[in-house]
Amino acid sequence: MTQSAEAAAPRVGTSAHTATFPDKVPDHVDVLIVGAGISGIGGAYHLTQQCAGTSFAVLEAQDGFGGTWLTHRYPGIRSDSDLYTFGYRFKPWTGKPIASAAEIREYLGEVIEDNDLARHIHYGHRIQSASWSSAEQCWTIVAERVDTGEQVRVTANFLWMCQGYYRHSEGYMPEWDGMAEFKGRIVHPQTWPDDLDYAGKKVVVIGSGATAATLVPSLAPTCEHVTVLQRSPTYFIPGRNKIEIADTLRELGICEEWIHEIVRRKILFDQAAFTRRSMTEPEVVKQELLAGVRAHLGPDYNLDPHFMPNYRPWRQRIAFVPDGDLFKGIASGKASVVTDEIERFTEAGIKLKSGETLEADIVVTATGFNLNVLGDIVFNIDGEPLNFADTVTYRGMMFTGVPNMAWVFGYFRASWTLRVDLVADFVCRLLTHMKQRGHRSVVPALRPEDAGMELQPWMDPENFNPGYLMRGMHLLPKRGAKPEWQHSQDYWTEKDELPKIDLEDPAFVYTR
Ligand SMILES: Cc1cc2nc3c(=O)[nH]c(=O)nc-3n(C[C@H](O)[C@H](O)[C@H](O)COP(=O)(O)OP(=O)(O)OC[C@H]3O[C@@H](n4cnc5c(N)ncnc54)[C@H](O)[C@@H]3O)c2cc1C
Numbered sequence: 001m002t003q004s005a006e007a008a009a010p011r012v013g014t015s016a017h018t019a020t021f022p023d024k025v026p027d028h029v030d031v032l033i034v035g036a037g038i039s040g041i042g043g044a045y046h047l048t049q050q051c052a053g054t055s056f057a058v059l060e061a062q063d064g065f066g067g068t069w070l071t072h073r074y075p076g077i078r079s080d081s082d083l084y085t086f087g088y089r090f091k092p093w094t095g096k097p098i099a100s101a102a103e104i105r106e107y108l109g110e111v112i113e114d115n116d117l118a119r120h121i122h123y124g125h126r127i128q129s130a131s132w133s134s135a136e137q138c139w140t141i142v143a144e145r146v147d148t149g150e151q152v153r154v155t156a157n158f159l160w161m162c163q164g165y166y167r168h169s170e171g172y173m174p175e176w177d178g179m180a181e182f183k184g185r186i187v188h189p190q191t192w193p194d195d196l197d198y199a200g201k202k203v204v205v206i207g208s209g210a211t212a213a214t215l216v217p218s219l220a221p222t223c224e225h226v227t228v229l230q231r232s233p234t235y236f237i238p239g240r241n242k243i244e245i246a247d248t249l250r251e252l253g254i255c256e257e258w259i260h261e262i263v264r265r266k267i268l269f270d271q272a273a274f275t276r277r278s279m280t281e282p283e284v285v286k287q288e289l290l291a292g293v294r295a296h297l298g299p300d301y302n303l304d305p306h307f308m309p310n311y312r313p314w315r316q317r318i319a320f321v322p323d324g325d326l327f328k329g330i331a332s333g334k335a336s337v338v339t340d341e342i343e344r345f346t347e348a349g350i351k352l353k354s355g356e357t358l359e360a361d362i363v364v365t366a367t368g369f370n371l372n373v374l375g376d377i378v379f380n381i382d383g384e385p386l387n388f389a390d391t392v393t394y395r396g397m398m399f400t401g402v403p404n405m406a407w408v409f410g411y412f413r414a415s416w417t418l419r420v421d422l423v424a425d426f427v428c429r430l431l432t433h434m435k436q437r438g439h440r441s442v443v444p445a446l447r448p449e450d451a452g453m454e455l456q457p458w459m460d461p462e463n464f465n466p467g468y469l470m471r472g473m474h475l476l477p478k479r480g481a482k483p484e485w486q487h488s489q490d491y492w493t494e495k496d497e498l499p500k501i502d503l504e505d506p507a508f509v510y511t512r
Helices: 003-008 038-050 101-114 210-219 244-251 256-280 282-297 325-332 416-437 467-475 491-500
Strands: 028-034 056-059 125-133 138-145 151-161 185-187 202-206 225-230 236-239 319-322 335-339 342-345 349-352 357-359 362-365 378-381 405-407 441-444 508-511
Touching: 028 038, 028 138, 038 056, 038 101, 038 416, 056 151, 125 151, 151 416, 202 210, 202 349, 210 225, 210 319, 210 325, 236 282, 236 325, 244 256, 256 282, 256 491, 282 325, 319 325, 325 335, 405 416, 416 491
Parallel strands: 028 056, 028 151, 125 378, 151 405, 185 362, 202 225, 202 362, 225 335, 236 319
Antiparallel strands: 125 138, 138 151, 342 349, 349 357, 441 508
16 A cells, blocks of 8 residues: 555544545555455454565445454344454454454454554445456456446456355345235344334244344343244353453453463363263253253243254354353343244245244344355456366365465354464465565465365354355365365364465465
8 A cells, every 4th residue: 555545544533433535545455355354354454564565455335343253233132152262363353252243343343443444344345256367366356346336447466255155135035925915024134124123012033043142132121022933943052251261360460461362272271072972962052051041931831842952062163152041031031032934925924844933023034144165256357257166175274276365264163263363373484475475476285195085065064054154165175085175163163274284285376
């Protein structure tokens, strides 16, 4: 970025969640970061710390930072991971472990402010296409300014994809018969209307994942009644929204940097044991989870069928329920759960396959996301269209045949941000390696020893199988049978393996 453009860019204060659009995107940068969510802001921070002197810009389609935490504005929106591990390793988290979207944005705003990142971020720029030229050894990116529709062109040596994994503009809304006849309102949590008045209304929430678990305690006190309509039950972990060891260390006057590190290690240690036990003794873990729910709903509440999932724990994300708030609503009678399937919508509500009808003024479809592969950007390489499904992933970060590009795809069973820091270390090490050796490009390629390796879809459905992933798996890059060629989703091995990656391995093909 030129000095004058830097000076012209507005600052984003810690309390600001939107920003005016900066005047000018630089014509060329060393690194272009796509997206100003947790991954993009983390990437920008690490570049400034580990690759001083590298020019970079962040292009963000929305009018503010935060990504997921800006897009989702439904009542009660909060994390389901603790912020000690969902926060970055470099910035201590000092609040309650489960945080609201506003608190997460506040934290991100401080990272931007403290590290002078705002001048690099260009809001309101939706990237439409990215074209690699082997002759020029760089990417040409075309973005649309969402305020004027003007096309902006920027070239970049390296593309750092931090665009998340789902389409921000709209959530996944299944089609049911009769939806048009329904006289009430149908809303998706991802596009929650500002004017939605649910006071005294009958609300049906379709779905029982983390979103429903968050929404129900927020809606229940105000609406007449909220019914969670689920096709199949979900696992929940009720627990207190506090971490005793953090409070104790604070009482002892330990500094926040130490508390952050100690609490992260403790949480990760406990999570590793829990994940391992979910695989080795799933039935015991299942009974423990059910006992946690029973403790809130009372011994007379029959957990079967509403809270009795038929899959082993951890095949889908397990929703943490802080202070059991979801179950308090159910125990009070203001909220209830129905396990059934939708036959059709009617004028007054939803007719179920069992024959029962749920009356509703408002139906909330907490039915998930539309997976989008690499930001709905049209890619091509030397004029040839690029289909990511034809590529093989290098450790879930890079792709065969795609030069100078890395993608941040976080963890499902641990906090996403743990991988943001790890991938950033890798990208910064790779950029430094290339600079030192005068390499202009790097492209992952299968090695002779990988010939004939069986290729599978991105994720093993036996391992992890949420709906959006199953619906979009055919669009994602392939995985191979060796650790190098897959996203293991295992933080505990990656934290040791990623820093040791041999950058001179023949899986990396460099060009000067
Ligand atoms: C409601 C909800 C709660 C969640 N809670 C947790 C949790 O508690 N713990 C956890 O680990 N994970 C959680 N996740 C997963 C979550 O998405 C990640 O943890 C994390 O916030 C993702 O950050 P990101 O920066 O990678 O992507 P995103 O937050 O998706 O941000 C990507 C950004 O890129 C921008 N972008 C995309 N395409 C383009 C383009 N073409 N041009 C320009 N900009 C573009 C988007 O506008 C967006 O701002 C949650 C997800 C949701 C939806």
